[in-house]
Amino acid sequence: xxxxxxxxxxxxxxxxxxxxxxxxxxxxxxxxxxxxxxxxxxxxxxxxxxxxxxxxxxxxxxxxxxxxxxxxxxxxxxxxxxxxxxxxxxxxxxxxxxxxxxxxxxxxxxxxxxxxxxxxxxxxxxxxxxxxxxxxxxxxxxxxxxxxxxxxxxxxxxxxxxxxxxxxxxxxxxxxxxxxxxxxx
Amino acid sequence: xxxxxxxxxxxxxxxxxxxxxxxxxxxxxxxxxxxxxxxxxxxxxxxxxxxxxxxxxxxxxxxxxxx
Numbered sequence: 021x022x023x024x025x026x027x028x029x030x031x032x033x034x035x036x037x038x039x040x041x042x043x044x045x046x047x048x049x050x051x052x053x054x055x056x057x058x059x060x061x062x063x064x065x066x067x068x069x070x071x072x073x074x075x076x077x078x079x080x081x082x083x084x085x086x087x088x089x090x091x092x093x094x095x096x097x098x099x100x101x102x103x104x105x106x107x108x109x110x111x112x113x114x115x116x117x118x119x120x121x122x123x124x125x126x127x128x129x130x131x132x133x134x135x136x137x138x139x140x141x142x143x144x145x146x147x148x149x150x151x152x153x154x155x156x157x158x159x160x161x162x163x164x165x166x167x168x169x170x171x172x173x174x175x176x177x178x179x180x181x182x183x184x185x186x187x188x189x190x191x192x193x194x195x196x197x198x199x200x201x202x203x204x205x
Numbered sequence: 206x207x208x209x210x211x212x213x214x215x216x217x218x219x220x221x222x223x224x225x226x227x228x229x230x231x232x233x234x235x236x237x238x239x240x241x242x243x244x245x246x247x248x249x250x251x252x253x254x255x256x257x258x259x260x261x262x263x264x265x266x267x268x269x270x271x272x
Contacts, residue, residue, distance in 0.1 A: 098263050111267060163257050169267075170257070
C-alpha cells in the first residue's frame with residue numbers, strides 16, 4: 021500500500037464517521053426541536069386559558085359577581101369564623117349553611133358553576149398533558165384553591181340536590197386533599 | 206498528511222457546530238422575574254395569601270383547610 025492509497029482509505033473512513041456523526045447529531049437536534057415545539061404548543065394552550073380567564077366574557081362577569089357578593093358578606097362570614105363561642109366541630113356546618121345562604125340570596129349558582137367548570141377544564145388540560153403544568157399552576161392554582169375553599173359548600177349542596185356524588189369531583193379533589201370528607205358536614 | 210488535517214478541521218467544525226446547536230436548545234432561561242410591586246419593599250410574591258378570599262386564612266380549623 022503506497023502513501024496515496026493509505027490517504028484515500030483514511031479519507032473514506034473519516035468521511036463515513038463524519039456522515040454518521042452528522043446523522044446522529046442531526047437526529048438528536050431534531051428530537052430536541054420537536055420536544056421544544058410540543059412544549060411551546062402546551063404553553064400556548066395554557067395562555068389561551070389565561071386570556072379567557074381575564075377577558076371581558078361571561079367568565080369575567082361571573083367572577084365579578086362572585087367578588088361583589090363576597091365583599092358584601094365577608095364581614096359576617098369572618099365574624100362567624102372568628103367567633104370564639106362556636107365550637108370547632110360546629111364551625112364547618114355553620115360555614116356550609118352560611119355560604120349556601122349567600123349563594124341563594126345573591127343568585128350566584130350559575131356564576132359559580134361557570135367558574136368551577138373553567139377550573140375543571142384547565143385541570144383536565146393539564147392532566148392530559150395538553151397544557152403546560154407550570155403555567156397552569158402559576159396562573160390558576162392560587163385563585164382556584166382559595167375559590168374552592170370558599171365555595172365548596174355549593175358543590176356539596178348540588179351533589180345532594182342532584183343526587184350526583186361525583187359532581188365537580190375533579191376540581192374538588194385537585195384543590196382539596198381531603199375532598200371526600202368536606203361534604204360530610 | 207494534508208488530507209488528515211483537512212478532515213480534522215471538518216470534523217472539529219461539524220462537532221463544534223452540532224454542540225452549538227444542541228446547547229442552543231433550552232438556552233433561553235425560564236422567566237424568573239419577580240412581579241412588579243406597588244411599593245419598593247412590598248412583598249408581592251404569590252404565596253397564596255394575596256388573591257381571592259380564602260376562609261383558611263381567617264380560621265384554619267375548617268376541615269377544608271386540612272390539606
